[in-house]
Amino acid sequence: METEQSSYLPVSQEQKALPKNDSYKNVPDKKIIRELGLKVTQQRLLILDIVRNGPNHFTAQEIYEVVTEKNPDVGFATVYRFLKKLSEQHFVTEVRMGGMPARYEWAAKKHHDHLTCTRCGSIVEFENQKIEDLQEQIADRHGFRLTHHILELYGLCGECQNQ
């Protein structure tokens, strides 16, 4: 059990932990953008709509592609900038693995973690309250106040185990 100082500090500022449920389900996009302390723009409305109602486990690139189908004039950087804001405030969860582009998902809904097959890439979402509780206990024990976590299980799915 050791504590050390890292030279690369994570770049998150606000540490408000979002509720781990779907209490944001009926909150309009505009309100969420204002809650982020940002101005409501057409671009952000469009991006947020797709983030909330589009495909799950998306990359910035994928969002960009869907966005430009509806409005070809939206830029790359705008998508990245807004996704970053959303993930800083934990409205979306960011997961990076290997050297792949980061994947995001709308987090202000029922919380869950992932079980990923490293062979075929299939993803199973699961939730386990016991693990959540244990995590809180561990944090308490070390004087931490949790804001979020990443739990990703990797292995072979049933199919891939039989080649």
Added chain:
Amino acid sequence: METEQSSYLPVSQEQKALPKNDSYKNVPDKKIIRELGLKVTQQRLLILDIVRNGPNHFTAQEIYEVVTEKNPDVGFATVYRFLKKLSEQHFVTEVRMGGMPARYEWAAKKHHDHLTCTRCGSIVEFENQKIEDLQEQIADRHGFRLTHHILELYGLCGECQNQ
């Protein structure tokens, strides 16, 4: 609970799960390199020595710097290439967060997870057998055979909670 197909497939090949203990502690570097199916070279011996006995939670860059102190002729790419091999076979664990360079650590020792302060960057290592067991149960329930996992808790440490 949904299953989906991802277009970006993880690039790991062998799926042998390493034992979650320090059973490799007394295995010589040479043997480990051969176990990876690689030739034993001076560069790999040097890198592996530092990975096993040097600082914990290191970046590729940090390893490179220590390596070149002892042998200035070792290249960047060699460090990256070898780290990748090691992490593909789960001899080192790779964790990426935010846009920061990936951090690695020697994994073939007692297993543990991390509790990280997002403000000051301090890291606490912990182990929790109950969580490990629950993870196995979850995998079983979905027909998966686990090879590894990432559990990273983020929050504010006691000090940072008081500004």
Added chain:
DNA sequence: GATGGTATTGAAAATCATTATTAATAGTAA
């Protein structure tokens, strides 16, 4: 111990996701 085939290497260039820059534009408070 020498030899030859092949994996490995260093150096530099290439890649690719992400971020910064900047002049132009759009949101919004008054």
Added chain:
DNA sequence: TTACTATTAATAATGATTTTCAATACCATC
């Protein structure tokens, strides 16, 4: 509507990681 400022699109820049390729080092076999 006006005026102020945040936001934007386009593009260049960044920075970590990977690839390329000719030169070299391993190591099984002689």
